Amino acid sequence: MRILLTEDDPQLGRATQIGLEQAGYAVDWVQSAEHAHTAVRLHDYGCILLDLGLPGQDGMQALHALRKAGYGGAILIVTARDKIPERIAGLDGGADDFIVKPFDLDELAARIRSASRRAAGRLREELVHGDLVLDVAARQVTQAGKPVALTSREFGVLLTLVENSGRVLSREQLxxxxxxxxxxxxxxxxxxxxxxxxxxxxxxxxxxxxxxGYCIDKPAPEAGA
Structure with a gap:
C-alpha cells in the first residue's frame, strides 16, 4: 500500500518514513497541506497520515478539503495536540483515527492497518483467496496450510492483486x-x-x-453456494 505522510518536522518525518518503509509500505512525504493536495490529485493513496500543525493551511482544514474533494481512503490524524475536543473534531470531521506524538511505530502501523481495513470494508486482518491466506499484519502467506516465504515486494504485489481480484492491473499500477x-x-x-x-x-x-497487465481471478464459488 502507498501512504502519504504529511509532517513538517524534518527529523520526525524522515524517521517515520523510514520506519514505515521497513514495515513494507511505500511512503511519500510532504511538509505542507498544499503539497498534500497536489500529491492526492496525482497519485492513489490507501492512507494519509495528516499532521494538524502544518504550515499554511491547518490540518483540520486540509482534512475537510480532502474529504470534500472525494478522497475515500483512510485518514489518520498524527499530532502533538492531545485535547479531547480536538480528537472529537478530527473524528467528526472525517478522520478514521487519531494518534498523538510521540508514538510507537508498531502502534502506528497497526492503526494504519486497522483504518485501511475498515476503509476497504474488511473485518479481519487476514485475506483468504482459495487456498491462499494472507496475514496482512505479519506479511506472511500460507498456501494449503503451508507457509510460503515471500520477499516484501513479492508480498506487496500479491496483496495488491488479491485485494483487486477480478481486475486487471497494469505494470504501472503495481x-x-x-x-x-x-x-x-x-x-x-x-x-x-x-x-x-x-x-x-x-x-x-x-x-x-x-x-x-496482470490479474488474479476471483475464486470460483463453492458448490451449492
Missing part, C-alpha cells in the same frame, strides 16, 4: 503501490516479482493479459 518517490525502479521489476510468485505459488494463479 509499481505505483510498491515504490515511493525517488526510488529507482528497474523496467522489468514487476515482471520479475510476478515470475517469482508463479514459481512459489503456481503458474496459474496470476494471469497475464497481453499488452494490459
Amino acid at each position: 509499481e505505483h503501490q510498491l515504490y515511493s518517490w525517488g526510488e529507482e525502479v528497474e523496467s522489468n521489476a514487476v515482471q520479475v516479482h510476478i515470475h517469482h510468485l508463479r514459481k512459489k505459488l503456481g503458474r496459474t494463479l496470476i494471469r497475464t493479459v497481453h499488452a494490459v
Whole structure:
C-alpha cells in the first residue's frame, strides 16, 4: 500500500518514513497541506497520515478539503495536540483515527492497518483467496496450510492483486503501490516479482493479459453456494 505522510518536522518525518518503509509500505512525504493536495490529485493513496500543525493551511482544514474533494481512503490524524475536543473534531470531521506524538511505530502501523481495513470494508486482518491466506499484519502467506516465504515486494504485489481480484492491473499500477518517490525502479521489476510468485505459488494463479497487465481471478464459488 502507498501512504502519504504529511509532517513538517524534518527529523520526525524522515524517521517515520523510514520506519514505515521497513514495515513494507511505500511512503511519500510532504511538509505542507498544499503539497498534500497536489500529491492526492496525482497519485492513489490507501492512507494519509495528516499532521494538524502544518504550515499554511491547518490540518483540520486540509482534512475537510480532502474529504470534500472525494478522497475515500483512510485518514489518520498524527499530532502533538492531545485535547479531547480536538480528537472529537478530527473524528467528526472525517478522520478514521487519531494518534498523538510521540508514538510507537508498531502502534502506528497497526492503526494504519486497522483504518485501511475498515476503509476497504474488511473485518479481519487476514485475506483468504482459495487456498491462499494472507496475514496482512505479519506479511506472511500460507498456501494449503503451508507457509510460503515471500520477499516484501513479492508480498506487496500479491496483496495488491488479491485485494483487486477480478481486475486487471497494469505494470504501472503495481509499481505505483510498491515504490515511493525517488526510488529507482528497474523496467522489468514487476515482471520479475510476478515470475517469482508463479514459481512459489503456481503458474496459474496470476494471469497475464497481453499488452494490459496482470490479474488474479476471483475464486470460483463453492458448490451449492
